[in-house]
Amino acid sequence: GDITIVEYFDYQCPYCRKISPDLAKVVREDGHVRLVFKDWPIFGGVSIYAARITLASRYQDKFAEAHEALISLKEKLSEAKVDAALSAAGIDLARAKADLAAKRTEIDAVLARNHEQATGLGFQGTPAFIIGHFRVPGAPNAQAFKQAIADARAAATK
Numbered sequence: 001g002d003i004t005i006v007e008y009f010d011y012q013c014p015y016c017r018k019i020s021p022d023l024a025k026v027v028r029e030d031g032h033v034r035l036v037f038k039d040w041p042i043f044g045g046v047s048i049y050a051a052r053i054t055l056a057s058r059y060q061d062k063f064a065e066a067h068e069a070l071i072s073l074k075e076k077l078s079e080a081k082v083d084a085a086l087s088a089a090g091i092d093l094a095r096a097k098a099d100l101a102a103k104r105t106e107i108d109a110v111l112a113r114n115h116e117q118a119t120g121l122g123f124q125g126t127p128a129f130i131i132g133h134f135r136v137p138g139a140p141n142a143q144a145f146k147q148a149i150a151d152a153r154a155a156a157t158k
Contacts, residue, residue, distance in 0.1 A: 001034035003152050005145075006130040008118045011050040011070040012043040012077050013126040015139040020071045022142040026149070033149060037067060038114045040126055046077045048111070053082060055107045056100035057091050065089045066096075132156060 005027070009016040027033045039055060041047035050070055057066035069089035070082065087093050100107060118128060121135055129136040131145075132152025140148065 001030075001032045003032065003132050003149055003156070004034045004036060004130075005149075006036045006038055008038045008040040008114065008123060008126055008128040009071070010039075010041050010043050010047050010126045011054070011073075011082075012047045016127045017071055017074065019127060019139045019141070023145060026142050026145045030146075030149060038117065039111060040114050040118050040128075041111065042126060046079060046082070049079050050077060050082045051111055052100055052104075052107050053086065053096055055110060056096045056103065057086065059099040059103065060092055060095055062089075062091050062096075066091050 005023075007016075007023070023035070027035050039051035041051040054063065054066040054070060057063050066086055066089060069085045069091075070077075073081070073085055075081065083093055086096065121128070121130070123135075123137055125137075127139055129140070129148075131148040132155060134148060134152055134155075136148055
């Protein structure tokens, strides 16, 4: 894509869940936006577990499926609910847990880096976005995403 959107999110964040379908639709309709997800588990233990196990699913090339399964849940998470949702999405849970155990240091380093980036950018919660070179805290609607993408494109041509 010619514009990148970076989203800092937490799987337990109700606003992250709410805007996810709009963001996906805007990106799909535009066709030239690169979307980068940055796990920033700020809502405690279950959020950290969800982020870790989802990042571990990358080792079976199932991050997108795992992310969609968890971001689309409409209920309070528990480890059992995370595991059930990932299993239902086709994630080999035993392998994901083994990969998490084997790659824990790498996965935790990603989460630490994401936290440093988000706080360094001045974000105070999720969701938070970088659209092009613009910081966008909060939960934009579809029209606001489209406008931010247009503004980022205009700024990139200057």
